[in-house]
Amino acid sequence: MPESSLETTQDPYLGRALRQGHLMAAVDQISEPWSNSIIRAAFLGVRQFEAFQQKLGIPRQTLSLRLAYLVKIGLLRKQAYQSQPLRHEYRLTQDGKNLHDNVLASWSWDRRWGDPGKNIPRRLVHSVCLHEFKPLLVCEHCAESLTLRNVSAQLTCQPLPNTTRAIRNNRWRVANADEKGQSQRDILAVIDDRWSVLLIAAVALGFHRHDQFLEILNISSAVLAQRLKRMGELKLMKKKPDPKDARRSLYSLTKIGQDLFPYLLTITAWGRSRQPGPDTLHWQHKSCQNLVSGRMVCSHCLQAVLPHEVLSPART
Numbered sequence: 001m002p003e004s005s006l007e008t009t010q011d012p013y014l015g016r017a018l019r020q021g022h023l024m025a026a027v028d029q030i031s032e033p034w035s036n037s038i039i040r041a042a043f044l045g046v047r048q049f050e051a052f053q054q055k056l057g058i059p060r061q062t063l064s065l066r067l068a069y070l071v072k073i074g075l076l077r078k079q080a081y082q083s084q085p086l087r088h089e090y091r092l093t094q095d096g097k098n099l100h101d102n103v104l105a106s107w108s109w110d111r112r113w114g115d116p117g118k119n120i121p122r123r124l125v126h127s128v129c130l131h132e133f134k135p136l137l138v139c140e141h142c143a144e145s146l147t148l149r150n151v152s153a154q155l156t157c158q159p160l161p162n163t164t165r166a167i168r169n170n171r172w173r174v175a176n177a178d179e180k181g182q183s184q185r186d187i188l189a190v191i192d193d194r195w196s197v198l199l200i201a202a203v204a205l206g207f208h209r210h211d212q213f214l215e216i217l218n219i220s221s222a223v224l225a226q227r228l229k230r231m232g233e234l235k236l237m238k239k240k241p242d243p244k245d246a247r248r249s250l251y252s253l254t255k256i257g258q259d260l261f262p263y264l265l266t267i268t269a270w271g272r273s274r275q276p277g278p279d280t281l282h283w284q285h286k287s288c289q290n291l292v293s294g295r296m297v298c299s300h301c302l303q304a305v306l307p308h309e310v311l312s313p314a315r316t
């Protein structure tokens with residue numbers, strides 16, 4: 001959103017809607033440390049325990065626990081591929097495959113702003129048009145590109161008073177540091193922490209002050225201070241003095257932070273597909289006035305990209 005909108009005029013119910021919405025439900029399910037890494041690897045064709053361990057470098061006990069968790073919540077299924085001795089592999093379920101748009105969004109952000117490590121495809125080829133492509137987020141109604149600047153938040157269901165979805169836990173995996181001690185910018189360093197995702201969403205909704213974040217997210221002051229510092233180090237947010245009160249600071253998203261909007265929209269759409277009942281919050285596309293969930297398309301042919309239509313790097 002333009003920086004001129006720092007003084008928010010957003011509906012006071014938006015904060016409550018964020019806490020009760022499908023975005024929070026979604027990040028609470030898959031923002032465990034390592035869960036997103038495993039899901040991304042699964043989309044690249046990794047299936048067996050040893051292959052996950054070798055590719056991601058996850059401690060074996062941690063990997064075992066994460067795989068069991070992803071099976072439990074229905075994103076992976078365990079399937080025998082050898083009988084003597086019995087061995088299993090892990091395949092994406094339909095619910096897991098429904099995360100494809102979100103995975104494309106995270107790959108796209110990492111290619112532009114992050115550390116293009118070995119676990120990110122260097123090129124994607126759409127098997128339908130046979131062209132190398134970049135994933136694009138578009139409106140599913142008018143096919144125009146969607147960005148944070150051309151949408152507005154809309155309450156679609158009145159949030160319940162004094163109700164907050166519980167955060168399951170607050171474990172936080174700190175990103176690796178380079179030789180100078182500076183944090184590497186990797187989308188997994190952001191989305192593996194649910195507080196950071198919700199903080200970015202709160203700023204995207206038009207909230208910019210420390211006291212607003214405390215109330216909206218129901219977060220402790222110490223945790224909030226840590227996350228704000230982290231967002232600054234990753235250059236996702238910047239702060240400046242509040243012109244109405246120099247003792248306060250106003251926080252806004254940088255271009256790097258704004259470009260996380262496709263991740264927010266696609267993970268919300270996935271969460272909405274798994275939750276009963278209406279969502280409390282939607283985004284309205286300003287051009288066509290429709291409420292949007294977004295769709296990731298091929299930059300060449302502008303057609304939706306399905307999981308089986310993306311050629312893996314090994315096959316390109």
